[in-house]
Amino acid sequence: xxxxxxxxxxxxxxxxxxxxxxxxxxxxxxxxxxxxxxxxxxxxxxxxxxxxxxxxxxxxxxxxxxxxxxxxxxxxxxxxxxxxxxxxxxxxxxxxxxxxxxxxxxxxxxxxxxxxxxxxxxxxxxxxxxxxxxxxxxxxxxxxxxxxxxxxxxxxxxxxxxxxxxxxxxxxxxxxxxxxxxxxxxxxxxxxxxxxxxxxxxxxxxxxxxxxxxxxxxxxxxxxxxxxxxxxxxxxxxxxxxxxxxxxxxxxxxxxxxxxxxxxxxxxxxxxxxxxxxxxxxxxxxxxxxxxxxxxxxxxxxxxxxxxxxxxxxxxxxxxxxxxxxxxxxxxxxxxxxxxxxxxxxxxxxxxxxxxxxxxxxxxxxxxxxxxxxxxxxxxxxxxxxxxxxxxxxxxxxxxxxxxxxxxxxxxxxxxxxxxxxxxxxxxxxxxxxxxxxxxxxxxxxxxxxxxxxxxxxxxxxxxxxxxxxxxxxxxxxxxxxxxxxxxxxxxxxxxxxxxxxxxxxxxxxxxxxxxxxxxxxxxxxxxxxxxxxxxxxxxxxxxxxxxxxxxx
Numbered sequence: 001x002x003x004x005x006x007x008x009x010x011x012x013x014x015x016x017x018x019x020x021x022x023x024x025x026x027x028x029x030x031x032x033x034x035x036x037x038x039x040x041x042x043x044x045x046x047x048x049x050x051x052x053x054x055x056x057x058x059x060x061x062x063x064x065x066x067x068x069x070x071x072x073x074x075x076x077x078x079x080x081x082x083x084x085x086x087x088x089x090x091x092x093x094x095x096x097x098x099x100x101x102x103x104x105x106x107x108x109x110x111x112x113x114x115x116x117x118x119x120x121x122x123x124x125x126x127x128x129x130x131x132x133x134x135x136x137x138x139x140x141x142x143x144x145x146x147x148x149x150x151x152x153x154x155x156x157x158x159x160x161x162x163x164x165x166x167x168x169x170x171x172x173x174x175x176x177x178x179x180x181x182x183x184x185x186x187x188x189x190x191x192x193x194x195x196x197x198x199x200x201x202x203x204x205x206x207x208x209x210x211x212x213x214x215x216x217x218x219x220x221x222x223x224x225x226x227x228x229x230x231x232x233x234x235x236x237x238x239x240x241x242x243x244x245x246x247x248x249x250x251x252x253x254x255x256x257x258x259x260x261x262x263x264x265x266x267x268x269x270x271x272x273x274x275x276x277x278x279x280x281x282x283x284x285x286x287x288x289x290x291x292x293x294x295x296x297x298x299x300x301x302x303x304x305x306x307x308x309x310x311x312x313x314x315x316x317x318x319x320x321x322x323x324x325x326x327x328x329x330x331x332x333x334x335x336x337x338x339x340x341x342x343x344x345x346x347x348x349x350x351x352x353x354x355x356x357x358x359x360x361x362x363x364x365x366x367x368x369x370x371x372x373x374x375x376x377x378x379x380x381x382x383x384x385x386x387x388x389x390x391x392x393x394x395x396x397x398x399x400x401x402x403x404x405x406x407x408x409x410x411x412x413x414x415x416x417x418x419x420x421x422x423x424x425x426x427x428x429x430x431x432x433x434x435x436x437x438x439x440x441x442x443x444x445x446x447x448x449x450x451x452x453x454x455x456x457x458x459x460x461x462x463x464x465x466x467x468x469x470x471x472x473x474x475x476x477x478x479x480x481x482x483x484x485x486x487x488x489x490x491x492x493x494x495x496x497x498x499x500x501x502x503x504x505x506x507x508x509x510x511x512x513x514x515x516x517x518x519x520x521x522x523x524x525x526x527x528x529x530x531x532x533x534x535x536x537x538x539x540x541x542x543x544x545x546x547x548x549x550x551x552x553x
Contacts, residue, residue, distance in 0.1 A: 002143045005252075007172070008038035008082065009241040011218045011233050013209040015283055016050030017062075023048065023069045026086060027076065029240055034081040036242050039142050041082045044174050044207035044216075045151050046098060048088040051176035051207055052214065057089050057128055063096065070101050071108060078106025083141050085148065087174050095130035100148050100174055102139045112136040114150035115159050122178055122214055122532065122540040135162040138169075144245070144252065145169045147200070151176055154204075155190045157197065164198045169252040170245065171195075171202040179217045179272050180535055184262060187219075192227040201225045201245075201254060208238055210279030213529045213539050217272055219262060222254045231257030236271045236445055266437035269430070269533055270305070271445060273422050276531035277397070278309035280420050286395040288314030290388050292381055292415070293337060293344070295319070295329030296463060298399040298423060300336045300454045301435050305422050306397060307453070308438075308446035312341040316394055319346045320381045322353060324466045328457065335455045340448060352380040374467035378414030386417055395419040398528055403428035403480060405527060405538060406487045407513065408520030409473070416527050424530025425537040427488070428463070428480040435459050478509055486513045492536040497552040514552060522546045 010029040014022040026043060033041040045051055048066045056062055070088045077084060083104035090099035090111060098114040113132030117125035136159055138145040147168030153159040154173045163171070171194075177187055191202055201224050208218035222231040222243055231254060233241045243257035263271070281289060289306050293299050306315045317340075319333045337344035356376050364372075385396045396418035400410045402425050410416050423431060435454045442450045463473040463480075477483055486505055489495040490513065497514060501507045524538050525546060536542050 003247045005040065005142055005144045005245040006036075006038045007203060007243045007245060008033035008036060008041040009203065009205050009220045009233055009243065009258075010041050010043045011206070011208050011220050011237075011239055011241060012043065012047075013238050013279070014044070014047050014050040014207070015209070016053055016211055017056055018050065019048060019062075019065050019069050022050060023073060026073060026084075030076065030082055030084060032240050033242075036240065038082045038242060041084055041240075042172055042174060042203065042205045043084070043086040044205055045100075045176040046087040046089060047174075047207070048086060050209070050211070051087070051216075052122075052211065053089065055128070057096070063089055063091050067091070070103070074101070074103040074108045075106055077103045083109075085146075085172060085174065087150065087176075089129075095133075096128065097132060098125060098129045098150060100150050102141070102148070104141070110139045112139070112148045112150070114153060116152040116156045118152045121536075135159055138163055138167050144247075147171045149173045154194050154202075160194045160198045160200075164200055168200060169247075170200055171198075173202060173204050175204060175206040176216060177206050178532060179215045181269065181533060182535060183217075184219060184264070188221070188223070188229060191221075191223050195223060195225060195227050199225055201230075201252060203243065208236070210276035210283075210531065212280070213532055213537065215272055215276040215279075215531050217268075217275070222257050224254065225251070230254050232260045232262060233258050234260040235262060235268065236275050263443075266430075266434050267441065267443065269426070270434050270437060271443055272533065273426070273531050274305050274309045274446060277305055277420065277422050280529075281310060281314075281395055284395070284419075286393065286419075288316060288394045289397045290316045290318060290385055290392075290394040291397050291399065292385055293317035293319055293333045294399075294466070295325075295332040295336075295458065297431055297435060297454075297458050298401055300332075300458045301431055301438075302397055302399045302422050303336065303340055303342065304435075304438055304448060304453045307340045307342060307448040311447045315340070315342040316388070316392075317342050317344045318385065318388065319344070320349050320384055321346065322349050322377050322466070324377075324468060324471070326466065328461065329466060332455050332458045336453070336458060339453045339455070347384055349377060349380045349384070352383075353377060356380070374465070375411045375414060377467050378411035378465075380414075382411075382414045382417035389419075397422060399423060400527075401426055401428045401431050402534070402538075403484055403487060405524055406491060406520065407477060407483070407516035408523050409477060410523065410527075412523050412526060416523065418528050421528045421530035424527070425533040427484045427534075429484045432459055478513070482509070483513065486510055487517070490514055490517055491538075491542065492534060511551075518544070518548050518551070521548065
């Protein structure tokens with residue numbers, strides 16, 4: 001029995017469905033781990049398929065391809081190098097399991113199945129997988145008894161206690177734990193609860209990737225048996241991180257590993273969304289992005305995120321002024337484009353507006369101008385952006401924030417046109433905070449320039465869609481410092497009108513906002529995807545009916 005075990009945490013980014021590419025990344029990571037002296041290299045949950053594979057994993061041909069990849073990887077371990085723990089969908093008989101396989105000595109040495117299948121929030125695993133038929137047993141790696149728990153099995157009682165009772169000396173926990181503002185504390189708290197019950201140290205290996213509306217920021221860690229976080233891997237950065245374990249006085253302890261700092265607040269959210277944009281655009285093979293740059297705060301922040309994700313050369317901004325566009329907006333949009341270093345052009349929409357006025361004159365005869373004419377302007381801008389996308393192969397990024405998406409303050413087939421929305425799960429008040437953070441701070445994974453990238457006047461001027469004379473957002477909506485807390489209570493906390501009014505908000509305002517949220521559901525169903533940031537996002541988390549007669553009485 002050896003007294004030392006070197007475990008490499010492979011915080012490597014898989015792509016859902018790219019089995020060959022994921023296998024190639026795993027092989028490269030194992031080769032690096034061998035050079036670093038690792039005895040074992042651990043990958044994240046369902047790494048071979050990418051996570052979450054959704055209904056793709058139900059295809060028999062996909063299941064077979066995943067298994068073949070795992071078995072081919074197992075053959076590599078005949079070279080005497082590190083053993084491997086890697087996640088893979090695994091079919092046995094009539095059942096498909098979310099599994100972790102242990103590869104060593106040139107073969108699949110053991111298979112362990114996930115017991116607890118989450119069915120909340122973004123998760124719906126019981127739709128696709130069966131629970132393990134029995135609780136897992138420890139596996140042996142170089143004389144160390146390892147308790148393999150897959151993701152949710154760490155969060156709930158049962159598997160951990162069973163593994164401890166059957167001789168496990170440490171836990172290894174491959175995860176696909178999605179990013180959200182509160183995730184770091186929640187993960188550490190769940191791990192600490194399990195160790196409080198079991199008294200064993202733990203290796204938490206999390207996925208790092210942007211996958212449609214869900215993103216994973218890494219932040220893998222080692223927790224000592226007493227519940228202290230002993231070692232941290234970084235957020236938002238891929239890498240291989242070696243940890244050294246020894247057996248002392250009958251207990252296994254980690255004596256060396258990475259010591260990265262974790263960031264929070266605006267920096268954490270900004271870098272998370274930037275990673276999501278980068279992975280969505282590049283993995284869907286777009287050359288770059290095109291953005292309608294209006295001189296407003298939302299489009300300016302979207303452009304900054306795009307530059308930080310993709311580089312300035314891949315970001316193309318378009319100003320589309322109308323008769324209602326202020327000179328300040330023209331100046332601010334041009335200044336923002338210059339600070340970011342992106343290509344910038346102006347395409348006026350007035351000729352198109354005039355053409356529509358002529359085309360619709362007979363049909364609209366005898367009516368007064370209203371939101372119809374405003375929406376025509378927005379839809380013309382959408383047509384222009386989609387035309388540029390079609391012609392040059394760039395994806396349109398939309399710019400609507402969560403506050404606007406909540407209450408339907410957006411035009412279907414207009415400013416909602418596009419392939420991805422970076423701000424979809426970011427409240428308007430947080431948009432301002434992120435702009436200020438980005439102007440003052442930078443990070444090594446951001447590709448844009450340091451220093452100010454968003455002109456101060458964009459941040460300080462009153463928000464306006466500029467679709468009619470002297471228009472302001474607060475003409476139609478409560479001020480955002482009132483609207484956002486009401487929306488957060490309705491959408492994320494599911495509070496009743498009575499509970500929200502008890503917090504000090506006007507009842508009439510709360511009821512109006514509640515009504516707007518419900519009637520905008522049909523718009524959100526047709527909106528582009530965007531990264532989950534908050535506890536409850538629109539789409540995977542919150543699934544409400546479009547036809548809905550309920551109002552809180």
